[in-house]
Amino acid sequence: MINLIYGIAGTFVLGVFAILFGLSVKGIDRKISARMQWRIGPPLRQPFRDVRKLLLKDNVLPDNAVPWIYNAAPIICLASLITILLFIPIGSIPAVLGSSGDIIVVLYLLIVPSIAIIVGGFSSGSPFASVGAQREMVLLISYELPLSMIIFTFAWAYSVLYPGIPALSFSTFEKYPIWNQFSPIGMFGVGIFLIIALLVTTAEMAKIPFDIPEAETEIAEGVFVEYSGRNFALFYLADAVKIVVLSAIIIAIFFPYNLSPWLSAYITLPHWLWYVVDVLFFMLKVVVLSIIAVTFLRTALARLKVDQIVRIYWFHLFIAGVAAMILIALDTMGVL
């Protein structure tokens, strides 16, 4: 019973936190990008205003849409993203629903938002949305392979190094940070994986250079072309939550460090304040990661074409991933 109440309260708090924080990250992203483009840019609270305005607008249902799928897609998209957050530790607060195989659950849940967008696109009955949905599918297939490669290489390394503990769990990653397990050669492999993970984040966010499902000038916002009002606001929120979720996953895998163990030697603070410090540090990490993975790339590059993106993920990143995998495997087995 207490677990249930904890779960419900945790979901609610995390959902509100992720939405508010995600919108702020979006504001920071827009401001920095604008400054890089010699513009002034909108104020940081602009995403909040956008959402408020969208919520005031009418929800238009196209004539040849399938209403229940069309209306359900944005809700599924946002809900699945918030669900993912329940499995990821935030700062020094352990995950609400953490257990031994949570990484597998997260891997599967990560597909759900994309599927919701695809289904929503197809159900809106517009040729632009159909093209966008097809492109989202291609994108999903492209980045899944490098992403699973990262997770399963690390899980295998843990299962070899620490037999008997749940390797596919974020708590293991937290207890034994990945960078401390290897010699410099293995760490080089981890570095390659970090770059791949950042590129997967950009694709998962569907931002330039990988924003083909939306591609404003080509297919007029693609999958979202028919969405408006409350439904579009939900997609907008999902987009904001997504960057928090994806950054949180990268943080949980690559940077599960907290400030409290380091600082508590020097400063004494009440117990609850350490949680706040760690959460703030976590938020800083999210902002930095989102600036690297989203803001810099989308400002510095042009939109690529579908075939070019597939080639990048299946060819270039796959080869890089295999190389990293071999380095880590050699290091783990003690060959080097």
Place this chain on the structure above:
Amino acid sequence: MNDDPTFIIPVGPVHPALKEPIQLVLTVDGERIVGVDVKCSQVHRGIEWLGMNRNNPIQSIYLSERVCGICNVCHPYCMVMAVEEAAGIEVPERADYIRTIVAELERIHSHLLWAGVAAHEIGFDTVFHYTWALREEIMDTIEYVTGNRVTKAIMMIGGVRRDITTERAERIKKATAYYLENFQKIADIFLHDKSIKMRTRNVGILTKEDALKLCAVGPVARASGVPKDVRQDAPYGAYAELDMKAITPDMYNGEIVGDVYDRIIVRLLEVKQSVELINAALDNMPSGEIVAEKNLVKLLAMLKRADGEGIGRVEAPRGEDIHYVRLEKGKEPFMSWKIRAPTYNNVLPWIPMLLGGEIADVPIVAASTDPCMSCLNRVTVVDESRNREFALTKEMMHEMSIRKTRRLMRND
């Protein structure tokens, strides 16, 4: 199940990739384009009708500036050349130089504007903002020299309305120095950025044969290796004295592919060429009158007495612009006025450029010809009895052309 895997995507009449209304009906198989149909005539404004019925010739100069928001020197330039030929007016030499300088200022502004739009079409908004920020210098110069930022209102039948004084010449010199200084920066962004190259190399190829067959004009034809430029082939204004040569992409890297990348090369080199032409024109500008007839009432009376026809040809930033004007004795408005804007020729090449390409190529390929729909749009045919538009067949068009030619010939 439907066996046919293709479906139709309508791009336009209103679409973010198109800045003006035109409709492209694409038949696509997945991402690949297997069929293209262009439907023009979405923005007919009846400009020629106004020139032939409502306006006197001087009013028509300002009307012709509004044919196109960007080519607002080429169209009036072209029109006044046609009227001068029809009425036999001699233009003072200094006016020719001023017209040339203003036309080249406009080319710089138009090409930079195009470069920004093209970058936006491939999703590179940063470059879009950079090029438009660089373009501000030329806009300020144009405002200083002509008194207007966009619609310059400098042309007059028989000359120009405003002189380029010493301080205006200095302002232009400052701007040309600025562009020579920054040219390398712009060229670096557009010609050496990897992601721009990935999106434009081997995309939207127009072969030399197709370019000749479809009568492509301007940078589109030149990028396909057709060294065609009115400034070189039939020099007007001061171009004959300025040593002007058509630019083809092989001048830059020794090869001609005819793709979007080559069109970028041609336009960028033309910006540099325009800067050099302006500097040369400023240095060689003769002194003297700037307009043949200062008294406008007298000019109008002269035009009313005139009888004859004239053709003006000007190399607009988008290609060859042609105006045909026929004056009739005793009638103030033009008896006939026909505008052929460069986009008219550059829309048909879209079909060979797009066939076999991908949906993702449509915006940049369409933008690469620098289309200007409302300039091209000269006619809308409406069947009044059924109150809807319909298409004309080739035979009907032919017969109508014969009728119109007969009507114009009767005066000879």
